[in-house]
């Protein structure tokens with residue numbers, strides 16, 4: 001079941017757009033979601049987002065390289081939770097999470113995940129997954145992965161790490 005608003009009220013992001021274009025687009029999309037019929041993924045998302053639009057905008061952080069936004073929700077040495085907002089054609093690049101076990105749960109839209117392993121200093125894809133709403137991607141500790149949004153709409157996912165990652169910098173970053 002999809003909870004995406006109708007095309008008329010769900011602006012698509014331009015694949016060449018910058019942060020200045022994408023951010024208001026994302027905020028508009030989130031505002032649009034607030035008036036959609038409630039479903040479980042939407043209830044979860046709305047319970048995690050700041051109610052105040054100004055607060056929401058302030059907390060959004062942007063990855064220029066990956067063209068996605070993220071928002072920290074919770075962090076202590078035992079775990080970390082954040083939201084990711086994937087614009088059209090956004091790309092996390094290939095990375096790992098040091099020793100942290102990670103879970104990715106899609107709340108809006110769909111994303112593609114590649115699980116990777118490293119051999120002779122090269123990355124190999126050993127599994128590719130299409131994650132739809134409420135799909136859970138599991139990334140074992142030391143596992144590398146890459147998330148991309150090949151769809152024509154924004155996608156939103158919640159990410160959990162146990163324990164907290166040693167760094168938020170990407171550990172692997174292929175060209």
Ligand SMILES: [Fe+2]
Pocket residue numbers: 092095096097102145
């Ligand atoms: Fe990751």
